[in-house]
């Protein structure tokens with residue numbers, strides 16, 4: 134018996150990003166870097182914020198990346214599969230994702246909000262997006278909703294006929310949500326942010342898809358609270374990952 138049906142279909146225009154656990158603070162960078170001159174005494178560095186900030190800025194500027202690896206964040210993320218396809222290219226992250234073989238996938242689908250810019254302009258690699266017209270938004274809404282309803286009904290029909298979940302899922306679209314735990318250290322996170330956020334402060338601008346940028350924005354918000362000096366140094370250094 135299916136525990137959810139196409140009657141329960143939901144459309145969302147957001148992502149969920151929750152910080153599940155973290156061992157991450159600016160002093161993690163300091164003790165790791167100071168071992169080079171202080172040895173075992175580096176665990177108790179007598180530094181104030183100004184000195185720590187100076188050292189972190191130096192490491193960032195010179196791209197001494199390894200001291201930024203002694204931290205860890207685990208996020209719980211719900212996002213559409215087309216976002217996961219991009220996210221999972223980031224090999225510095227560790228992933229565990231819900232299975233479409235071992236559980237019935239929920240009928241939760243991404244539908245862009247009316248604020249999502251719909252029209253692409255500019256050249257390859259540096260696209261810009263502008264607002265769609267109400268008519269264009271109506272086309273997106275209607276086409277997305279009807280395709281999702283139809284595909285979920287087909288999925289259910291196969292499950293009801295006794296077909297395995299791993300086969301039935303082949304009809305589901307890439308805007309269905311999936312969930313995963315994502316773990317990374319601050320160095321991996323900076324690499325992710327340098328590529329998945331569009332910022333005028335970036336020395337090497339990137340033009341990510343808006344929906345993965347929504348995940349990146351939430352990661353950055355959580356990270357900045359935990360490691361404010363490291364975050365500030367990253368921004369001041371043109372958002373270049375060390």
Ligand SMILES: Cc1cc2nc3c(=O)[nH]c(=O)nc-3n(C[C@H](O)[C@H](O)[C@H](O)COP(=O)(O)OP(=O)(O)OC[C@H]3O[C@@H](n4cnc5c(N)ncnc54)[C@H](O)[C@@H]3O)c2cc1C
Nearest residue numbers: 219222223224225226321324325327328329339340341342
């Ligand atoms: C705007 C944008 C558009 C994109 N378009 C496309 C596209 O059209 N097609 C496509 O296929 N991909 C595309 N990508 C994905 C992109 O090519 C990267 O796969 C993705 O951004 C992950 O980056 P990364 O390899 O630096 O991350 P990670 O895998 O986390 O790696 C981090 C760093 O580790 C090092 N590293 C990791 N693995 C290796 C390795 N095997 N060998 C050497 N060094 C390694 C590198 O220094 C790398 O920068 C796009 C990405 C962005 C941001």
